[in-house]
Amino acid sequence: MKKSNLWSLRLGFSGKQADKIEKLGLEKFLKNSYESKFDKELPAFLIEEPKTLAELKEFNQSLKIADPEAKKSMLNKQAYSRVEQKKWWIDKMRTSEFPLRESMVCFWHNHFVSTSQKVNINYWVYQYDMILRENAFGNFKELTKHVLKSNAMVKYLDNSDNKKGKFNENLSRELLELFTIGIGNYTEEDIKNGAKALAGLNTADNGAVYRKLEEDNTDKTYFGKTGNWKADDLVDIIFEQKSIPYLITRKILKWFIYDNPPEDLVVYYGDYFRKVNFEIEDLLTKIFTEEYKKDKSGTKIKNPLVYILQLVDELQIENVDYTMITNFLKQQGMDFYNQKSVKGWDGGNSWLTSQIYLQRNNMSDSLCSGRSLTKKTIQPIKEGDKPRFDYEKFEVKIDFATNGNNKAVISELTNRLVFQVNDSMQKDMENLLKYDFDPKEEHANFAVVRLFNYITKLPEYQLI
Incomplete structure (x- = not known):
């Protein structure tokens, strides 16, 4: 996975900011984020x-x-x-732009x-x-x-x-x-x-x-x-107590980068946080700029919010059904304003139980087929007939270069979607998008969406 895509997911909710991170550089991107209006x-x-x-x-x-x-x-x-x-x-x-x-x-x-x-x-x-x-x-x-x-x-x-x-x-x-x-x-x-x-x-x-x-x-x-x-x-x-910085630095590292933050980093960044008198912007800048230099992809499971908003972004879905998203988040255990206890969401491995993984795959299948999980009422054609229900339909498409072969498209998608690719995955993807794939052909997008659907079900896709 390209570093800009990785950090777009870590600092936001999709790969949408990857180009800005590349163009501006991380420090300027962070500065614009801190100064962003709301x-x-x-x-x-x-x-x-x-x-x-x-x-x-x-x-x-x-x-x-x-x-x-x-x-x-x-x-x-x-x-x-x-x-x-x-x-x-x-x-x-x-x-939000940032x-x-x-x-x-x-x-x-x-x-x-x-x-x-x-x-x-x-x-x-x-x-x-x-x-x-x-x-x-x-x-x-x-x-x-x-x-x-x-x-x-x-x-x-x-x-x-x-x-x-x-x-x-x-x-x-x-x-x-x-x-x-x-x-x-x-x-x-x-x-x-x-x-x-x-x-x-x-x-x-x-x-x-x-x-x-x-x-x-x-x-x-x-x-x-x-x-x-x-x-x-x-x-x-x-805030005069010796132990004050470490609880929050551990949680920030867990939220953005590591499901299991190394204790030496918790102490290192915590000591810095105390030194800058608990200014959050200073702490975030130090953490992000220093961790950005490291090759540490695949250290964190995507939370349900990042998972669903990345899907919506990659499939370029217009008129997004926010009811569908809130229902999915609730199903996944990330119901906004409704944590199960004052301790909050546990995060980490709790975001990838077998049930949650199945729910994610079902959501990917539905969205890739252009079908929302939210039903809509269809009024009867004849008077006296009962209303029936159907799912909202919409167009989906994946952004990919149309001047390369199947391997080029596979490489393009995996570079922005997964942190590593092994030989078995590569073989499976080449079986889905075969050697004779023509990116300019009328139904090329359909084939690439099918490839994307496969990628979203990989364990590697669940990590950033």
Whole structure:
């Protein structure tokens, strides 16, 4: 696989950026990615959703007194917005000129987990997403502070129930265990006193605020420091700890490059991260530019998102069915805004079980045949007949040079799709695209799509 294709997949969701990486060079490509603009306009599906606490109270009261039909309609509208948000985000990933920002949003989304099912207020989920988007390349300590005081995280980890004299430790525990320094680097007393410091931090119109009657203003000892600490103070103290950089550098290396990051690299990049005061852009630049120089392809299993968006891109599918994509991601265990636990998606080998592999092959078969997995309703021709269902059909085509023979086309596809080719694979591909293949012939594209379908089912195709 060409290096530019490999890194286009690692830094985005398809091979679409390979030409830019070659033309600009990696460092300029990264700079453009960091400076990329993003849409801040409120999506249409959220315009009528409740946003302030007063609007939420009014909505909940209306829900209580609504008749069954009206209640069902209100709840369906909420569910519709949740689905539309997933589709809206996939569109950002697929159409962004420099999609690294959206890849980082997805990374943070799986690091600072907060699910829509638990939060259950679509506007708060959107606000949370925008915090991740705006701070994707910013400062890790400042991002942690923003997350800690977001309505979505406060609701998700039950800090609304954390009050003076009746403490809830969920947010305090996950702040240490999963978000910053990891198990073994704190005590149960730190968790208890962290919960006291977070007591009374509750949802408000523009992010969480302390409620005077519920907060604890006594002195707390946290990692050996004593004072009347609040949310920001906790984060400042955590980021003074020796172990702070390594949990996040390990996860970044796993997200982008290695399913099993070498420990020496975790420490090396972690020490650098501390040196640059936890600036995410600096860390990413160092990791990407140094790892780019190494021949390390095939060290990571594609997640379902990269798998499906690469398929759509390679097959040049227009009017992409985002419902199909969200359903596929859910089937593969990568349902947006709905991780199974606060630990997030496991990644690695969990992305390639026998069932997931079969689902991927089925998806490739369907898309390569020009058939979506989403059914559409076909209205009856005669009055009185029942509607029937059929699958959406569309044209697919593969980009390939039309001035070479079968081996040239095979080489072109494998150079951008798989990290290695052995003799057995080469023989199989030459049996599919035979020596007399004419790239200018009317049905040449059909033959190349069939070759592409074969390649997508190879174990080597699942790796980057």
